[in-house]
Each structure stands twice: as C-alpha cells, then as structure tokens.
Amino acid sequence: RVPKRQPLLEQEEIDTKWEFARDNLVLEGSLGEGEFGQVVQARAFGIDGRQEYKTVAVKMLKNYAAPCERQDLMSELNLLKDVNHPNVIRLLGCCTFAGPLYVIVEYCEDGSLLSFLRQSRLQEPSFENHRFRHRHHAGVRLLDSKSKIQILTIADLLSFAWQIARGMQYLSEMKLVHRDLAARNVLVASGKLLKISDFGLTRDVYEADTYLKKSKGRIPVKWLAPESLFARVYTTHSDVWSYGVVLWEICTLGAPPYPGIPPERLYNLLIGGYRMDRPEFCTDEMYAVMQKCWKLDSNDRPSFAELVDIFDGILEEKT
Ligand code: ACK
Numbered sequence: 330r331v332p333k334r335q336p337l338l339e340q341e342e343i344d345t346k347w348e349f350a351r352d353n354l355v356l357e358g359s360l361g362e363g364e365f366g367q368v369v370q371a372r373a374f375g376i377d378g379r380q381e382y383k384t385v386a387v388k389m390l391k392n393y394a395a396p397c398e399r400q401d402l403m404s405e406l407n408l409l410k411d412v413n414h415p416n417v418i419r420l421l422g423c424c425t426f427a428g429p430l431y432v433i434v435e436y437c438e439d440g441s442l443l444s445f446l447r448q449s450r451l452q453e454p455s456f457e458n459h460r461f462r463h464r465h466h467a468g469v470r471l472l473d474s475k476s477k478i479q480i481l482t483i484a485d486l487l488s489f490a491w492q493i494a495r496g497m498q499y500l501s502e503m504k505l506v507h508r509d510l511a512a513r514n515v516l517v518a519s520g521k522l523l524k525i526s527d528f529g530l531t532r533d534v535y536e537a538d539t540y541l542k543k544s545k546g547r548i549p550v551k552w553l554a555p556e557s558l559f560a561r562v563y564t565t566h567s568d569v570w571s572y573g574v575v576l577w578e579i580c581t582l583g584a585p586p587y588p589g590i591p592p593e594r595l596y597n598l599l600i601g602g603y604r605m606d607r608p609e610f611c612t613d614e615m616y617a618v619m620q621k622c623w624k625l626d627s628n629d630r631p632s633f634a635e636l637v638d639i640f641d642g643i644l645e646e647k648t
Pocket of ligand 1: 360361362363368386434435436437438439440441442443444445516526
C-alpha cells in the first residue's frame with residue numbers, strides 16, 4: 330500500500346511554524362556548557378513578531394557530540410513544541426536546516442536555580458523573614474522583587490517549591506516524564522519566576538505510564554528513585570522522588586545531595602531505609618513533604634497535584 334501523504338505534510342507544517350532564519354540570530358556569549366551541549370546567549374530579530382531584537386538562549390551541540398546527543402536535543406525540541414505553561418521553559422523557535430541544530434528558548438536572566446540558590450548564600454541570610462507579599466498573575470504566584478539584591482526569604486523558597494510542583498503537574502498531565510529533575514535543570518526568570526528546563530531525557534509515556542530506559546547514559550544517580558536506579562523504570566512517581574531531592578536542594582541553598590556518600594552505595598542505603606537528614610533551616614513541615622516524596626513504594630508518594638495543594642496551603646498560612 331502506498332503510504333498516505335498526510336503525515337508528511339503535517340510534519341512540514343510544524344517545521345515551518347517554528348523554523349527561524351539563522352541570519353536573524355546574533356550569537357553572543359556562552360551561558361554555560363555541559364559535556365556535549367552548550368547554551369549561548371543571543372539576540373533574535375523579530376522572533377516574537379515584533380520588529381526588534383529580543384534576548385534569547387540558544388541550545389546547541391558541541392562539535393564532537395555523538396549522534397545520540399543530537400537525537401536528545403531533537404527530542405527536546407519536539408517536546409517543547411507541545412508544552413505551554415508559565416513554569417516550563419518556552420520554545421521560541423529553532424534552526425534545523427543548513428547548519429547546526431539550534432533550539433531557541435526564552436532567556437532566563439538569573440540562570441539555573443542551583444546557581445541562584447548558591448549565589449544567594451553570599452547575601453545576608455533572612456530565614457526569619459516570614460513577611461512577604463504575593464500576587465496571582467496568569468495562574469502564577471509572583472513575589473515582589475524590585476530590588477536587584479537577591480535575598481531569599483522562606484516565602485521565596487516555598488514559592489520555588491510551589492512553582493516547580495505546578496510545572497511538573499502540567500508535565501505529568503501531558504503524560505511527560507522528565508527523568509532529570511534537579512535544581513540545575515530549573516531556570517530563574519525575572520521576578521523569581523521558575524521554569525522547568527532540560528528536556529533532553531524527557532520521554533512521552535503511554536498507557537503503562539512507565540518508561541523503561543534501554544541504554545545506559547549519564548545517570549543523575551543522587552536524584553533518582555530506587556526503582557529508576559535498580560530497574561531503570563521512570564514514571565511520574567520517580568519524578569516526584571527527584572522533586573523531593575530538589576526540595577532538599579532548595580532548603581540547603583544548593584548543597585550537593587548525600588554529601589560524602591559514594592553513588593555506588595546509594596541504592597543499598599535507600600532500600601535499607603536511609604534518607605537524608607532534615608537540613609538545618611528546613612521546617613518540620615517541609616521535611617515531612619520530602620519524606621513523603623521519598624517513600625520506597627512509588628504509589629505511596631504524593632502526586633504533583635497534591636504537592637501543589639500542600640504548598641498552596643503552606644503559602645496561604647504565611648500570607
Ligand atoms: O546556572 P547558569 O548560569 O544557568 O548555567 C547554566 C548553563 O546555561 C548551562 O545550562 C544557563 N542557561 C541554560 N538555559 C538558559 C536560559 N534559557 N536562560 C539563561 N541561562 C540559561 C544555566
């Protein structure tokens with residue numbers, strides 16, 4: 330049977346929608362790099378329909394990247410085409426023809442949550458400050474941040490927890506499993522607005538709601554649920570485990586998890602019931618949430634919708 334032309338035409342349509350002319354992109358300084366990929370700050374002319382330059386971030390591969398890295402970046406691009414949420418990084422365009430693959434996303438002026446948390450340590454700690462104002466805007470809880478000095482309050486940290494849960498709730502409703510949720514993969518835009526990023530490892534899940542990773546890649550061991558470590562099973566429940574580790578990163582202002590524990594010992598420790606201690610400045614309430622996320626039986630962990638409700642409740646109390 331002759332295959333129908335329809336799917337091909339659809340594919341062409343999608344590409345035209347997002348393809349951006351390379352000539353209108355001016356690459357500037359590097360924002361950072363990983364093993365195979367790099368992120369470069371750039372100015373894009375007319376990318377959001379206006380006749381002006383807009384600062385953007387461009388994700389691309391390094392010269393010696395393996396084909397599977399290109400595949401990861403391509404799959405990240407394709408997933409980004411379908412997502413639209415204030416707490417998830419927004420795709421602005423891509424360059425897929427006649428040159429290197431560029432994935433153009435919104436620029437987040439304060440970089441990764443991990444570096445943001447670590448930088449905030451340089452400021453006066455203000456853990457005792459419970460007074461804060463927030464407003465709802467397009468479903469997003471924005472904290473007032475007129476000052477350039479980034480002093481983080483408990484309210485900020487709770488808002489971070491809430492925003493990441495919101496973004497993850499959206500992704501899980503889209504049947505997407507992130508598989509690499511960590512503070513290094515969350516970005517901070519102006520107004521301390523968080524955006525979940527780095528979808529390179531993200532996969533669609535179908536009926537079984539489970540993704541079994543076939544090949545061995547780079548594995549973020551200390552963020553992984555025991556079932557992902559042992560059986561390479563990734564679900565929205567294993568994303569919830571990683572979310573618990575992100576809560577721990579938030580409360581420690583970006584400390585590396587399981588300090589002093591070699592990654593190869595982690596699995597046995599976790600199934601034996603070992604969990605990270607409550608961080609020094611973490612409330613019992615927050616630690617209780619982490620512990621729920623780290624239940625051995627993945628079905629006993631809260632859903633992202635429940636986590637949003639929990640932090641909604643805590644934030645309301647403090648208003
Ligand atoms: O912590 P950073 O300064 O913020 O270092 C990392 C680096 O690139 C590698 O991921 C930065 N980065 C990534 N995506 C963006 C973006 N969309 N806007 C601004 N910075 C970004 C990140």
